[in-house]
Amino acid sequence: MRSIGSDIATILAKSRVSGGLALRVARNNAAFARSVRRTWADNPAAATFILAHVNSLYFKRESPEAAAVRGAGSYGCLGVYLDDPMARAELNARREILSTACRSEGLDFDELRIHASVRSMRDRRAF
Template sequence: MESLATGISNLLAALDPDEAKLLRIAQNNTRYKNSVVSTWSDDPNVADFLLSHTNGLYFKEDTAPRKGAAKDKGWYLLGVYIDDSMARSEINARRELLRLAMAQEGLHVDEIVIHPARAGMKEHHLFPESVERIAQLLGCAQADSPSGKRVPKADARHARADQSILLETVKRAFCRSFENLDQAGSILEKIEGAALVETKFSRRAASGTPYYRLHLYASDREKMQAVIDAYGDTVISCAKPLGLMIQGIAVHESNETLRGTCAFPKTGQPVALEDLNLHELRTESLQIAEDVRRKVRTGG
């Protein structure tokens, strides 16, 4: 029995060029839609909001000359036309996670380019079913009609800085730290437990900006430690412009409860450690701080 991929390839081969092009466009639109739903699985209404304001997509190779190690490699773009500034900001905030989700759908791009939809393009809605769902949610005929009710804000999840949201920023930092998303994904899937503990002892934290110590658990602690030794500073640097200040990364061996789990699943929000684990990690972080103070006082 042939695979689904083989069946689709055979179907494309049997179509004339115009029909094959239309089928590829439909496939890419579906992959993009699935990727948005996956990336914003923590709030399906936000996913529908983003899709309802998506007016067009294109996929192409960027043929402009490039420098560095990637100068001889193909560079592929996904262009997205969006008619709402809040939706554009939300896509931009999670663009690395969206690229990772797209790669898992079989749609590999090196860069997402976000454009404002203008003039007649605003009238074209690529995902009308999402427009309808948003309209029903608002209780009005059209999703963008003035109704006295507000579209649910895409950034409402930031109302509370809970662990899942903080760890999502960690995931984005990992995606930015490696040469490609496949490398980042392979590392993230080996992290079985994760938590960010605020380091209240920090002088910098007293200025109003919270600083955190990132704790990671893995069954093969030595291999994960080697990765963090090599890329930890890069992850910390990539997290900073995303608004997350990390002072250090600690790697622990997973206990029996954590073995076989995944702190950063391919779909949905990251899974934070339970409160008991966080309490233990907070105690550990404070002990580390006390050790640092003692060394400073004694000159050791």
């Protein structure tokens, strides 16, 4: 008789995403969603609208070589891909408040970058 643990291990082994990475992505997405809802607590409909148009989140750390050239410690950014111009404008308007809320949720980054989704990226939904 097979166990649930072995079935889960088999599924994770066959998937492209490792279990640890999938867990980290889910945790970061949940923290970002909580941050958006807290930032737009005065207008929950706007928070729902923004989250509905987020296509992807990414974290990027600067390479050690680039950090050495810049002469500073590590530098990271949080990138957000959105498919709607109005959602991007609203996110940009409260960029610093959202960054502070994200940091209070445990997301560690130095810069928040907002990108327009293109081509097949527009079909993805993070939330």
